[in-house]
Amino acid sequence: MSPFTKQKSAAVSAWGEVRLIQEIRRWLGTATPRSPAGIGDDCATLAGSMRDQLLTVDPVIYGEHFDDNVPAKGVGAKLFNRNISDIAAMGGRPRAAVIALALSDDVKITWLREFYRSLAAIARLHHVPIIGGDIAHQPAGITATMTLIGEATEKRVLTRQGAAAEDWIFTTGKLGGSRLGWHWKFTPRLLEGQWLVARPDVRSMMDVSDGVAKDIWSLTPRGCRPALNAAAIPVSRSARLAATTSQRTPLAHALTDGEDYELLFTVNGSTDPAEFITAWRQRFRSKLSCIGQMRRKRSRRRDDDEIDLDSYHGFEHLR
């Protein structure tokens, strides 16, 4: 469904800001608390907390992160969940969200309603109120930006720094082919992230947004290279499907498609990966794979099926 309409009475411009904000508040329902804790004042207020706070901001943009093939509910879900995924990647818990919406005149009111209803559903699911936002006119298209504030669940948060030589490299779920639907249907690995941050042998973490082949370098410590085993990469069905029409291998899709929103993390080399996976399985049904190890650059050890990462390039924005 296209988010736009030529019928003036069905477009947001028919309403103006005051009515629009009124309706948005209605669409959000219990997902937005009363002002000043909710929408309607110069700022939203949030109770203080002595835990480390986490801030992340990510947009969804028409023509970039979604198109007419993604339903409005999927756009809202993607916006919320990709921000939650960033909180998950630090091992945190989301607390509250604000949304800045930039819209052209011809956005359908019904599109906007479904968009906000899906935000409300996710807000209720995770107990993350939408406490404020802004709505503005833009000459063309839709740019919806969410800022999510969260907090640490443990004394530490998991950053991209902290991996060391010999660390095992793990990924949750399956990779690749997200454009066939996963990119707006995924479930952020929130509880998984909180479980991982509580394990002291987990040393660094991020979520996979540009593909493992590119993202893994963000976890790789100085003087090391990531040695990934081709056979261990959890290739998704969508990656295999995408490969049937793309002239590229399913593995290439798994490593470079991006928007997987899985957790990529490293575990102290002294941990037994099989035991780690056993512990995981007692808690989660989702897949966990040990896909390789951080090796010192000077080490000559090369496994037969080690992936030559130089031949894969993950998604780079603005190029």
Add this chain to the structure above:
Amino acid sequence: MSPFTKQKSAAVSAWGEVRLIQEIRRWLGTATPRSPAGIGDDCATLAGSMRDQLLTVDPVIYGEHFDDNVPAKGVGAKLFNRNISDIAAMGGRPRAAVIALALSDDVKITWLREFYRSLAAIARLHHVPIIGGDIAHQPAGITATMTLIGEATEKRVLTRQGAAAEDWIFTTGKLGGSRLGWHWKFTPRLLEGQWLVARPDVRSMMDVSDGVAKDIWSLTPRGCRPALNAAAIPVSRSARLAATTSQRTPLAHALTDGEDYELLFTVNGSTDPAEFITAWRQRFRSKLSCIGQMRRKRSRRRDDDEIDLDSYHGFEHLR
């Protein structure tokens, strides 16, 4: 200066995301702390605080909030200061900012550099680090969205609720004609807001973004009407200048132009407005005006120069 260029080597698309983020970090310099407190991880982290936290989000959009007449530095200043103004309007103190930038391919690198340098200057001025953000491609234009987190400076924050009948209505500064330059040159009333929240007789507050004629209704309690005195409205020189070409009165400009970013607030009716202004003058050089009073709707009292607000409409977005 237009933010766009047809010369490919001078456009952001020449760089790609990795280089761009690297340069942004350089442009921001000391205005952005090191990761994970600064740019570069899935989330930015911020120390916990037991004070009430404040969240506000506002964009600047090409063609809406700025055009080729506003220099890149002015665009950055406007983005930062309009968010600071929202924190000021609650009597708070800004703590940290995140920025989501959506850009078309043809944005000039030099434009972006000046934009970020002005953000950095304001960040240093107010000791508000830029701790994270996102940069994404969009099909056309520039949409820059800042989320600012702040915190209360007193036990309370000043909201739009809290005014009562007989409350005096005050505004800082002068009003109107902001399009002649004020809208990107203004100084947010941050210290003023903190001084006001510390005075118990100040009962409600907001900043003027759509013009006093529209905004004052947000402070007006049920059963009341705002009685504003025409002679008391602080009409700016820009409003007078705008009126010379607009067929509208300077007063109309002062009441409806919007983007004044002055503080509009109410004070307990038992306070002497002249004494209040005297106290203000001991602390601030900027103008303060008592422009009217909240009257019960049923009161028949009408001053000779009371403004008929129904004949003025403030700026309404998306209309």
